[in-house]
Amino acid sequence: MFIHILNLKKSYQSGVVTTEVLKGIEMKLEKGGIGVILGPSGSGKSTLMNIIGGIDRGDSGSVVVDGIEVNQLDDNKLTTYRREQIGFVFQFYNLVPSLTVSENIEVVSHISHSPLNMDEVLEAVGIKDKKHRFPRELSGGEQQRVSIARAIIKNPKLLLCDEPTGALDYSTSRSILQLLQQVNEKYGTTILMITHNTAIAAMADRVFKLRSGEIVAESVNQIPVPAERIEW
Numbered sequence: 112m113f114i115h116i117l118n119l120k121k122s123y124q125s126g127v128v129t130t131e132v133l134k135g136i137e138m139k140l141e142k143g144g145i146g147v148i149l150g151p152s153g154s155g156k157s158t159l160m161n162i163i164g165g166i167d168r169g170d171s172g173s174v175v176v177d178g179i180e181v182n183q184l185d186d187n188k189l190t191t192y193r194r195e196q197i198g199f200v201f202q203f204y205n206l207v208p209s210l211t212v213s214e215n216i217e218v219v220s221h222i223s224h225s226p227l228n229m230d231e232v233l234e235a236v237g238i239k240d241k242k243h244r245f246p247r248e249l250s251g252g253e254q255q256r257v258s259i260a261r262a263i264i265k266n267p268k269l270l271l272c273d274e275p276t277g278a279l280d281y282s283t284s285r286s287i288l289q290l291l292q293q294v295n296e297k298y299g300t301t302i303l304m305i306t307h308n309t310a311i312a313a314m315a316d317r318v319f320k321l322r323s324g325e326i327v328a329e330s331v332n333q334i335p336v337p338a339e340r341i342e343w
């Protein structure tokens with residue numbers, strides 16, 4: 112199993128109040144699979160994803176990603192894990208405004224062990240002709256393509272997407288979902304994606320419904336639907 116989580120718990124302390132945000136999460140996702148996490152605002156989706164990606168730490172339980180027990184890594188090893196194995200895509204692209212498209216991507220490829228070829232990645236995400244532009248000169252959908260390129264140039268084993276289409280209109284959202292499915296097929300990248308949109312779950316191999324820090328339902332799609340056929 113590529114992702115295997117057992118009894119993961121996480122609380123946040125604010126003053127004297129402790130809030131349990133993850134209450135014993137169990138989760139499995141196979142290598143090369145697409146997983147979708149659904150759930151209402153505040154249910155713990157981003158917290159869970161951030162722990163899987165080594166941005167945050169769980170309090171207890173086991174989080175194994177490709178044989179690595181993430182929760183047991185010291186700070187240096189956690190940073191290396193995050194840098195080398197994980198690609199992140201967020202709702203609001205987080206591009207560096209003063210750098211061009213190719214420079215934004217280059218920053219990541221420089222610190223990677225076995226980066227993919229820049230032109231190949233630009234081609235794959237469909238922004239080769241825009242590589243000398245600055246983020247402000249791009250549409251939202253194009254900026255998200257750049258952020259996906261930046262995430263995949265390091266050839267991560269796992270791509271974590273937190274509401275990747277949250278800021279995009281209908282048709283742009285669909286093209287970004289198609290792109291993520293293409294990345295999954297072309298590079299064999301395992302993808303875990305958070306969304307509020309239940310229709311998107313059809314493209315996943317596995318769907319996890321989170322509510323108040325617990326997985327309340329899990330389903331398996333034997334035949335995931337190609338993103339271009341999903342409508343909502």
Ligand SMILES: Nc1ncnc2c1ncn2[C@@H]1O[C@H](COP(=O)(O)OP(=O)(O)OP(=O)(O)O)[C@@H](O)[C@H]1O
Nearest residue numbers: 123124125132150151152153154155156157158159
């Ligand atoms: N650093 C933090 N300190 C204290 N509480 C936090 C922190 N991060 C998250 N929380 C709390 O944990 C709960 C879960 O937050 P989380 O961001 O994981 O939710 P979410 O499911 O991603 O929500 P959304 O759909 O709105 O993004 C929320 O109640 C939030 O207020």
Ligand SMILES: [Mg+2]
Nearest residue numbers: 156157158273
């Ligand atoms: Mg969130």
